[in-house]
Amino acid sequence: MNGFLGTGATFRADLNLVVQVSMGLALLVGMLLAKRKQFRAHKYVQSSVMILNLVMILLIMAPSFHKQVQPQVPGGLREAFYLVPYVHAALGTIAEVLGLYIVLVAATKILPFQLRFKRYKPWMRTELALWWLVVLFGVSTYYIWYIGAGPKAPMSKPGAPASSTVAPEKVSVKITNFQFEPKELTIKAGTIVEWTDERGRHTVEADDGSFKSDTLTADGKFEHKFDTPGVYPYYCSFHGEKHGTDMAGVITVKPRDQ
Ligand SMILES: [Cu+2]
Known part of the structure; x- marks a missing residue:
């Protein structure tokens, strides 16, 4: 199935790109909500992003990583084609786990006292910065895989026999x-x-x-x-x-x- 961004990427890749950038922006909106002391809305937005991202990882990114990148580790890591998605996946995993941990501490009472942190700001700021770093590596992956991957294929002639x-x-x-x-x-x-x-x-x-x-x-x-x-x-x-x-x-x- 072809994508909708006109780059020749697959539908899944285009969908994932749009959702990822939107989620990064949603986290920034969530941060503003916290600054305005709208903590309920803040909690709702940030935890929704963490859960939606988990779904995107499981359905799109992890399978793609498993198929395209993992077989090339470590030899292929000399090339940006594999190194950039590899770093994206590594940092992305850390960002998602850290994000879920913060959600558990800040929005639930599940974790025992010893595993909870008190000062929210440093944790959340670190998470937001890390998240955007991961988004940048993700957008770079999209660019390398689908836009900068080589000369554009010539358009197929209309009416060419199948x-x-x-x-x-x-x-x-x-x-x-x-x-x-x-x-x-x-x-x-x-x-x-x-x-x-x-x-x-x-x-x-x-x-x-x-x-x-x-x-x-x-x-x-x-x-x-x-x-x-x-x-x-x-x-x-x-x-x-x-x-x-x-x-x-x-x-x-x-x-x-x-
Ligand atoms: Cu192919």
């Missing part, structure tokens, strides 16, 4: 903004399919495991020769799943004499 039958020995599939182009391709047995990555990091993996590329970056190529007639669904392990979900495609291989 499926095509071709005869040559080698045919190409382009990997663009979170899709394979063409998505469905029909070839004859013995043909080589060559995937070329135009933008971002992706993989090409057969649902049945019969072929699997390494992580491709801009201009990266992967090819596979299809000798046996059949239908070969495949997907990108970062942005798609088996059975044609999201970033996925299908190669249909016909017998040679047909």
Whole structure:
């Protein structure tokens, strides 16, 4: 599913970006509420942000981190592409845990006396500063992953066929903004399919495991020769799943004499 910010990012990434920046602003509004001694509203706003963020972490950020960043630790951390989200995740985890702790102390009576702090201000100011640092690393991650990731892929021609039958020995599939182009391709047995990555990091993996590329970056190529007639669904392990979900495609291989 495509995003709505026009950067070529996925819907989840765009949604998360907008929600994260909004939550950062909400915390600032919450701080002003406290300054005006509107403590009830303050408590309500700040704890809602902590809980909403926990949901965003569990549903969007942690799965994305697990898929895209974790496999590259520690080798990939020399590159900003992995280092920035890694720092974001580390500081973000601390900020969320600290935030939930502050909510527990300030808004509930759950914690025993020994685990409670008395002076609210230093704790809350530290949390707010840390939170905005995390937002900056998050926005940077979005920028590196979706805006600065390479040359913009050319617009696909309107009316380009979604499926095509071709005869040559080698045919190409382009990997663009979170899709394979063409998505469905029909070839004859013995043909080589060559995937070329135009933008971002992706993989090409057969649902049945019969072929699997390494992580491709801009201009990266992967090819596979299809000798046996059949239908070969495949997907990108970062942005798609088996059975044609999201970033996925299908190669249909016909017998040679047909
Ligand atoms: Cu991908």
